Amino acid sequence: MSRPARIPSGAWPAQLDATLAAGFVGESSAEAFKRKCGDGKPYPAPRRISGVGDRWRTKDLEAAIDRLHDAGPLDGADLI
Incomplete structure (x- = not known):
């Protein structure tokens, strides 16, 4: 019998599908x-x-999150 994969509590996998990636960066949906x-x-x-x-x-x-914070505020077009 195979065992399901597990992610340790408090850890993120090295690669993410769209749903997990959206959660990782704080977006509302995939x-x-x-x-x-x-x-x-x-x-x-x-x-x-x-x-x-x-x-x-x-x-x-x-790295993308770091660039966003270093770039300053986003304009309205970035939020659409």
Whole structure:
């Protein structure tokens, strides 16, 4: 019998699906998060992993959050 994978309490996996990534960065939903991913947007594009799907690395998301805080306030277009 296989055992389900577990994430230790208080820890984030090294790579996240869209739902977990949205929670990690504080977005309201996976859809809202994905709209803000890609070139010229606050968050990086996902890495497509064969047989798994789109994944975001936590360290890439942490770097994006650091850039957002260093960049100063966002204008209204960044919030849409």
